[in-house]
Amino acid sequence: MxxxxxxxxxxxxxxxxxxxxxxxKNPVNSVIFLIFSFFNAAGIFLIAGAEFLALIMLIVYVGxxxxxxxxxxxMLDINLxxxxxxxxxxxxxxxxxxxxxxxxxxxxxxxxxxxxxxxxVALVKDIDTRTDSYGTxxxxxxxxxxxxxxxxxxxxxxxxxxxxxxxxxxTEDGTVLVKDIDPxxxxxxxxxxxxxxxxxxxxxxxxxxxxxxxGNELWKSDGTRIGTTRIADIREGxxxxxxxxxxxxxxxxxxxxxxxxxxxxxxxxSGTGASLLKDIFPGESNGYPNSSYPINLYVFNNHIxxxxxxxxxxxxxxxxxTEDGTxxxxxxxxxxSTSGYPLSSSPSSFVTVGDTxxxxxxxxxxxxxxxxxxxxxxxxxxxxxxxxxxDGLSCTSYDCYYNDxxxxxxxxxxxxxxxxxxxxxxxxxxxxxxxxxxxxxN
Numbered sequence: 001m002x003x004x005x006x007x008x009x010x011x012x013x014x015x016x017x018x019x020x021x022x023x024x025k026n027p028v029n030s031v032i033f034l035i036f037s038f039f040n041a042a043g044i045f046l047i048a049g050a051e052f053l054a055l056i057m058l059i060v061y062v063g064x065x066x067x068x069x070x071x072x073x074x075m076l077d078i079n080l081x082x083x084x085x086x087x088x089x090x091x092x093x094x095x096x097x098x099x100x101x102x103x104x105x106x107x108x109x110x111x112x113x114x115x116x117x118x119x120x121v122a123l124v125k126d127i128d129t130r131t132d133s134y135g136t137x138x139x140x141x142x143x144x145x146x147x148x149x150x151x152x153x154x155x156x157x158x159x160x161x162x163x164x165x166x167x168x169x170x171t172e173d174g175t176v177l178v179k180d181i182d183p184x185x186x187x188x189x190x191x192x193x194x195x196x197x198x199x200x201x202x203x204x205x206x207x208x209x210x211x212x213x214x215g216n217e218l219w220k221s222d223g224t225r226i227g228t229t230r231i232a233d234i235r236e237g238x239x240x241x242x243x244x245x246x247x248x249x250x251x252x253x254x255x256x257x258x259x260x261x262x263x264x265x266x267x268x269x270s271g272t273g274a275s276l277l278k279d280i281f282p283g284e285s286n287g288y289p290n291s292s293y294p295i296n297l298y299v300f301n302n303h304i305x306x307x308x309x310x311x312x313x314x315x316x317x318x319x320x321x322t323e324d325g326t327x328x329x330x331x332x333x334x335x336x337s338t339s340g341y342p343l344s345s346s347p348s349s350f351v352t353v354g355d356t357x358x359x360x361x362x363x364x365x366x367x368x369x370x371x372x373x374x375x376x377x378x379x380x381x382x383x384x385x386x387x388x389x390x391d392g393l394s395c396t397s398y399d400c401y402y403n404d405x406x407x408x409x410x411x412x413x414x415x416x417x418x419x420x421x422x423x424x425x426x427x428x429x430x431x432x433x434x435x436x437x438x439x440x441x442n
Contacts, residue, residue, distance in 0.1 A: 010040045010047070011044065013040040014037050014040045014041055014044075017033045017034070018037050020033040021033045021034050085102040085104055085105075086102065086103055086109070088101055088102075089143070089145055091145035092147070094150070094170075097113055097114070098116070099111065100114070101142050104123070106137060107123065107126045108126075109139035109140070110123060110124075110125065110126050110128075110142070111123070111124040111127065112124060124171070124172060127142070128158045128159060129158075129159070130159050140156040141156065142154045142155070142166070143156070144198075146199035146201065147201075148167075148206045151167045151168060153165065153221075154166055154167070154199075155195065155196050157193070161183075161191055161193075162182070163194065163195050164179065164181055164193065164196070165196045166178060167223065178224070178225060179194075181212055181228070184212075184213065195216075197209055197210075198246045200247075200248065201248075202248045203271065206221045207219070207220045211240065213238065214236075214238065214240065215238045216240030217233055217243065218230065218231055218243045218257070218274055231272065231274070232273050235258060235260045237260075241259055241260075242257065242258055243256065243257040244256055245296075245297045247297035247299060247304055248299075249303075249304050250302075250321065253271075254266065254268045254277070254297060254304055254321075256295070259276065260289075262279045262282075263279075263288075264291035264292070265277075265291065265294070266294045266306075266308070266319065268321065278319070280294070280309075280317070281309055281311070292309045293314075294306050294307070295348075296347065296350060300350070300352060300357045300374060301374050303319060304318065305317070305329070305374065307348060308328075313333065313343050316329040316330055329372065329375070329376060330379040332345035332362075332379070333361070345362050346361065346362055347370070349409045350409075352411060353414060356373060357371065357372050357374070358372075358382070358416055359371075359409070360394075360409065365384040365389060365392075366384075366390050366391040366392060366394070367392065368382070368383065368385060368386075369392070369393055369409075385421065386420075386421055390423060392420045392421060392422065393418065393419075393420045
């Protein structure tokens with residue numbers, strides 16, 4: 001008797017949920033009702049004593065619904081017809097909303113948003129409303145999305161200001177220009193652009209590099225027009241210091257810049273002014289100051305490790321934020337080339353697994369995988385994948401360049417994944433779990 005009552009209850013719930021699947025206007029809700037109907041069907045199989053079929057119902061069909069959900073998302077065709085909307089730059093605004101860029105064919109590449117709870121996709125704002133003489137829409141090309149104070153900051157172009165700093169809260173009215181950083185005009189009437197880039201959050205401010213009459217210099221913003229100011233004119237005049245590689249460690253942001261006297265070197269700021277941390281490559285060449293060109297700044301064990309050029313070539317360096325604490329970790333590729341210039345290992349692709357940093361570098365065995373704990377003795381070759389001097393983690397062909405094969409490292413919990421070649425099978429997937437274990441081929 002009890003089994004019969006359960007049978008009718010499950011049957012009713014299946015019919016009700018199936019009806020809601022086909023009548024619901026929200027695709028996300030339809031997916032939920034479909035899953036609910038599968039669970040009730042599994043209940044009927046359990047009553048009938050078919051436990052295996054009930055298990056298959058849950059594993060196979062509920063799993064199939066997940067695939068179906070992907071198709072639902074793909075069916076949200078922003079640019080109707082054969083042309084693509086090219087959605088990209090997906091960035092989380094909050095737990096329910098994701099901002100991205102897309103081109104619907106009528107407004108150019110603009111700011112769009114998907115709302116997960118409702119399953120809706122909508123244009124946030126058409127920032128650049130112009131069209132050319134052929135009727136083709138201009139694009140504002142939003143870029144450099146950075147979350148700050150629960151709003152998304154980015155650079156975008158419009159007719160009245162050029163490419164400047166914008167922000168959005170996910171609404172049309174809340175998508176506004178923060179400041180016209182470079183308000184000048186060319187003689188033709190077109191606008192100068194501040195072109196903000198390297199948007200980086202430290203504390204209660206958003207830092208970035210931007211152009212104005214003083215060139216490309218260091219700026220910060222609290223999200224208001226008045227609170228958006230240039231904090232340092234590192235290189236006086238219109239040339240600008242071209243700050244880049246913004247990286248936060250503690251209460252300071254580190255970056256590279258060129259003051260016109262020391263070349264492109266490592267600098268730091270606490271939010272007020274900026275100071276040269278160390279002239280890593282002092283001296284001159286052909287009447288111009290040497291530059292160390294710090295790049296790939298990466299926080300590891302309360303230090304910043306990076307690649308920089310010095311008298312030993314481009315090698316692995318580290319800093320604790322002081323001049324004395326800024327030094328080369330190891331000359332991975334010692335010696336000179338046949339032309340007399342120092343050899344360089346050019347470390348890059350830094351990732352952390354456990355308490356070890358992994359990276360790619362070029363040494364006597366070519367470009368291979370290295371690991372480091374931040375010390376000289378703890379920086380070593382992990383494996384010579386392509387035996388001899390041939391590269392194991394490098395790819396120079398056209399196809400490899402444009403498909404990012406070779407050299408890219410990815411860390412997930414205790415796993416390191418990367419592509420490498422051994423000279424026989426081309427570029428394949430490799431992974432290891434911890435530094436002291438072997439590297440496995442898959």
